[in-house]
Amino acid sequence: MNSKNHWTPIDLTIGSLFVAMMAVGANITSIAPFMVIGGVPITLQTFFAILAGLILGSRLGAFSMFIYMVLGLAGAPIFAQFKGGASILLSPTFGFIVSFILIAYIAGKIVEKRRSAPRYMLAALIGMAINYIFGTNWMYAAYILWFDAPTGFTYQMAWYWMIFPLPKDIVLSIFAAVMAYRLEKSFIAKSAFRNQKNIA
Known part of the structure; x- marks a missing residue:
């Protein structure tokens, strides 16, 4: 198929659904406030x-994740704990939000050429790794350079905080791979959405 230079209404509709799902996944902590470790909310954003x-x-x-970020920065309360606004740019956790764009882009690239089960699993785990590496290093830099760091804060402490959500994210990443692969084989590959795109 030929590549497209624009998106159709189907594309934009499904992309919008993912923006909405990110907003829901970001605010799981609204009903479970104890799911915040070291200032890092444990959410379903990486999964989505x-x-x-x-x-x-x-x-x-990647574009849907970019729109999610822009809407949040514009003031929509769709980030974790119903936060929104440009002030989030200075938050230590903003790097995780930026990483969602990278996750979607790279995970998508990995499976676009060959949609096999191992590729889906690899893409999901690499996506999770990007989230942790980019987000954690951003958080460390933020605490060191412009945010008020906790007493005794170190690079090792930043990574220690990430141990708590890690098991959840590994399980959800694997589940995302299995879910996406099964949807691809049972429905999406035959749909108008897939057939209009250059992602065989």
């Missing part, structure tokens, strides 16, 4: 960002 890349493809997946 991976799904966006695997299902929508690299370009549309």
Whole structure:
């Protein structure tokens, strides 16, 4: 198929659904406030960002995550704990939000050329790794350079905080890969959405 230079209404509708799912996944902590470790909310955002890349493809997946970020920065209360606004730019956790764009793009790229089960699993786990590496290093830099760091804060402490959500994210990343692959084989591959795109 030929590549497209624009998106159709189907593309934009499904992309919008992922923006909405990111907003829901971000605010699981609203009913479980104890799910915040070291200032890092334990959310379902990584799960949905991976799904966006695997299902929508690299370009549309990344674009939907970009729109999610822009809407939040514009003031919509769609970030974790119903936060929104430009002040989030200075938050230590903003790097995780930026990483969602990278997750969707890279996960999508990995499976676009060959949609096999191992590729889906690899893409999901790489996406999760990007989230942790980019987000944690951003958080460390933020605490060191412009945010008020906790007493005794170190690079090792930043990574120690990430141990707590890690098991959840590994399980959800694997689940995202299995879910996306099964949807691809049972429905998406035959749909108008997939057949209009250059992501065989």
